[in-house]
Amino acid sequence: MKTRSPFAPLLLFAFLTLLLLPVLVLLIWSVARSWPWPSLLPAAYSAAEWKSLFSASSRLVPVLLQSVLLAGGVTLLSLAASVPAAKALGLLSFPGKSVVEMLVLAPVIVPPLSYAPGMHLLFLRLGIADSFAGVLLAHLVPCLPYGIRILTNVFRALGDRLEMQARVLGASPAQAFLHVTLPLIAPGMASAGGLLFIVSLSQYLLTFFLGGGRIVTLSMVLLPLVKDGERAAAAVWSTLFIAVSLLFCLLMERAAKRCASSRDTFFLS
Amino acid sequence: MANLELRNISKSFSSKRRNAPETVLSHVSLAVPDGKIFCLLGPSGIGKSTLLKIVCGLLVPEEGDVLFDGESVLRVPVERRGAVLVFQDASLFPHLTVEENIAFGLKMRGASRGEQRQVAAEMLSLVEMEECARKLPGEISGGQKQRVALARALAVRPRILLLDEPFSSLDARLRRSMRAFMRALQRKTGITTLLVTHDWEEALQDSDILGLLFDGKLLQTGAPEDVFSNPVSPRAADFFGVRNYFDVEVRDGTLSSPFGSAPADAPDGRYLGMLRPDQIALLPDAGGAGSVLSAEYGGERIFYDIVPSFSANGCGWSRFRVAASLEGRLREGEKVSMSARCDTIRLFPAESDRREPRETESSYEQDLQ
Known part of the structure; x- marks a missing residue:
């Protein structure tokens, strides 16, 4: 017989109030022309903001393209750098390892405001300031700690036994990584990737400083709208932000599943 | 290959x-x-x-x-x-x-x-x-x-x-x-x-x-x-389970042990003798040199822990383990005599490091883990 947890209704309630309700409010805001306090629902509705989002003069396409390219690029680069670092931290023991592990977390603790101006100066000298590449590099700073941290635990859980087994059976180091390690860490990489994408997408300050106003992402559009009290427009762009993030996470999961299942990579179809 | x-x-x-x-x-x-x-x-x-x-x-x-x-x-x-x-x-x-x-x-x-x-x-x-x-x-x-x-x-x-x-x-x-x-x-x-x-x-x-x-x-x-x-040392012998150790003396080509005497080709001197549990035989004997301390049923055979009287003089371990057949099962506390073929006694140098395990420890575990 199927037994239901006594917490099930509570969980459902929490899901509805904490996750769905805010999105619903956001959606209502995006079509509200006036919503005076203390009315439960707006006094007047208008689809003007949505219309302008999809109008010919809208910034939608360039902003979306730049955001996705930037956050996607940051995600890929972060993952590429995190995998070897996390493997070393998760599986090897070397002197000073605990210090390295702490230093890896440092960018999460230090606020971007303290290093963004200095970084901009450095990038000016290197000739990559106010460019896509510069912003991409800058975003790696807050993203890498998350990538390395998550994947370190993934490698710790996996251990090195299976890779050793692959080597003994005749796999080169590259083959062992490709055929054994990668499929097994793929789900972990997908989780990390989703988070990295959102962290990059949310960067306002770094994008603002290092992009010099030329690199306009979703956050760069969103924050001034919120500041100026353009609630309907802000709600429209926020909805877009959520949609893009969710879509990316779903795509990552799909890619991980494909990689983790042997069907495409091994000999049986 | x-x-x-x-x-x-x-x-x-x-x-x-x-x-x-x-x-x-x-x-x-x-x-x-x-x-x-x-x-x-x-x-x-x-x-x-x-x-x-x-x-x-x-x-x-x-x-x-x-x-x-x-x-x-x-x-x-x-x-x-x-x-x-x-x-x-x-x-x-x-x-x-x-x-x-x-x-x-x-x-x-x-x-x-x-x-x-x-x-x-x-x-x-x-x-x-x-x-x-x-x-x-x-x-x-x-x-x-x-x-x-x-x-x-x-x-x-x-x-x-x-x-x-x-x-x-x-x-x-x-x-x-x-x-x-x-x-x-x-x-x-x-x-x-x-x-x-x-x-x-x-x-x-x-x-x-x-x-x-x-x-x-x-x-x-x-x-x-x-x-x-033919283990080369007591350490090697102990790999295969509990072993019994006692003093042996060889003089003029004759070995003397608690189990009797036999001809031996080892040089004169004192030795540490060893017998496996299966190399010792037990017989009920009111005037015997040992008494049964405990019995452990092992399916095909029974393992007895015996307290030999000669160990009181410090010339052997205070517990001997003997593997016996299931027939004529001995009671705890019963007096027994122990016998063995003396030519099967394995001799090690007397100074071999072989201390008796403490009673609280299971000898099997100590020896093999």
């Missing part, structure tokens, strides 16, 4: 607790002729697995050489060395089916799909697991996993097969059948095999050559029956 030779292998690891490196293997030399099973017996955590990793190339020794067919393979990388290690936990790749696991090594060598499929099918029938070809490792039992691990190792036609306590995670009945299966498989394929275990019965039954490893050193190697009946 090849013969395997290890020359003077030493290996140590840096230890976190102590600053000095910890020696795991020291000057280990051994040889396994083509097609034989060499079994390395030793307590857990004393470098048996380290030795296997050195043979297959996962670890590099600080000293010594590894030779296959007389040629050093130390410079040959793991993937080309041709020595395949089967780990204790089978280490199947969880994302690949049984069939794909078995074909893994061939795929890495760039074998064609047809060859991969064909060899996988051959190996599956060799380990009698055809019906599980498309299953994932998570869907089969522990014993089946070990069979797949063996099949996967054999699929690459290794020169040397290395088995690291391959069945110790299985329950006793399954372990017995898997060992018999492994022996038959080894005979059929004729692959030179180096097996490590901490189970002495397994070691005696499964090996052509037996080696005793203790504290990183090889104490003795030889045919199993020879190592069992």
